[in-house]
Amino acid sequence: MKSEEGRIRAAGAVLWRRAPDGPRVALVHRPRYDDWSFPKGKVDAGEHVLGAALREVVEETGIAVRLGRRLPSITYLKDGRPKQVDYWSATPIDAEAVFVPNEEVDRLEWLPVAEAVERLSYERDAQVLREFAAGPLTTRPVVILRHALAGRKSDWRDDDALRPLDDRGRAQARALAALLGVFGRLRPVSSATARCVETLLPYALASGGEVTTDRAFTVGRTDAGRAGSRLVELACDGADPLVVCTHGEIVGDLIAELCRKFGEPVPDDPSLRKGGFWVAHLAVDDDGTSGVAALERHWAPPS
Structure with a gap:
């Protein structure tokens, strides 16, 4: 290319x-x-x-x-x-x-x-x-994902929590299923909105996992402090690698809190376009999670 x-x-x-x-x-x-x-x-x-x-x-x-x-x-x-x-x-x-x-x-x-x-x-x-x-040999990925394209909020007349992905968003969700899969099997955790759950659904079906919804990542049901604390809790619980799908209003706070937790400089621009995601590779040693070994940002087409 x-x-x-x-x-x-x-x-x-x-x-x-x-x-x-x-x-x-x-x-x-x-x-x-x-x-x-x-x-x-x-x-x-x-x-x-x-x-x-x-x-x-x-x-x-x-x-x-x-x-x-x-x-x-x-x-x-x-x-x-x-x-x-x-x-x-x-x-x-x-x-x-x-x-x-x-x-x-x-x-x-x-x-x-x-x-x-x-x-x-x-x-x-x-x-x-x-x-x-x-660097550390063993790392565990934590993925922070902004939901895929879901049309314009102003065009949706029902409860915004029920607003689904549009055609381009569904194409992004299918592309994301393959991209997320390169990091192995991740625990899919989502905002409790239709557009976030639908973004993770193709990946969950492909990987054999189940999407778990969490209000801590749901716009209108949370705040920056609650969302950040919940992300750190999940990232450090010693369980499987993680992907959290949430909203543009929250993604910057999540990546900033994760960086602050482990003493990593916060990116100048932590925002994401729809369908974009951050991957924080957390170093894992005998005492547990010890820091951010690498941080990268990607986009799913078309975004």
């Missing part, structure tokens, strides 16, 4: 698994270039970067994965044009999954981080790996 400036977009992952003496990182060998790198590839036209990262790892390794925390992007010139590669950490869904050689990648090796740094063909990739090694 190209931007207006002609930038080439690509996505990939630092795929890792546990070993008794520390993590092992997957490096792939591409016979076309005779180099060692991470699984990655170009973002297709109209494809979301999250979906591209997941797809490229599967295509190059044959291993299905879930994405973890966001890692630094790298930018370099490719045939005279700027190329940006966005990276995430990733873990295999099946611990016993094995590499499947293909036309693009003929070898995969699981290496300790220090050996992988030496094996990588490009210093820019080594920098990404050092950033991976410097």
Whole structure:
């Protein structure tokens, strides 16, 4: 996918698994270039970067994965044009999954981080790996989602809590089902309004979960303090990863409270367009949740 400036977009992952003496990182060998790198590839036209990262790892390794925390992007010139590669950490869904050689990648090796740094063909990739090694291995995603498009409030004559998604909003909800799925199975918690529940419904059906409504996230039934406290409570309860669908009036307060809880700088603009979402990757250690390891914002088309 190209931007207006002609930038080439690509996505990939630092795929890792546990070993008794520390993590092992997957490096792939591409016979076309005779180099060692991470699984990655170009973002297709109209494809979301999250979906591209997941797809490229599967295509190059044959291993299905879930994405973890966001890692630094790298930018370099490719045939005279700027190329940006966005990276995430990733873990295999099946611990016993094995590499499947293909036309693009003929070898995969699981290496300790220090050996992988030496094996990588490009210093820019080594920098990404050092950033991976410097951060927490285990993170838990907390997703703050603004409901999808639901038409204009002024055009709805019934109780606003019953206002449903419009056609574009339903398309966004279907797209969100796939995007949220890249982070594994999330607990769907929603405002008690139709448009928020409908936004999460395709994801819940796809993942086998059930949408739980909570008035703490319901516009007209809550306030910033109550909503923020409830989010922190759910994020720190030690249960499964979380997605909370709520309203534009609340999303900024939620991300700000989560950041303040863990000493993370609050984004200058924490707002979201309809169908947009923040992902806070919370570091998890033996004592529980210890901080925000990474924070990223995405949009679901069309928004």
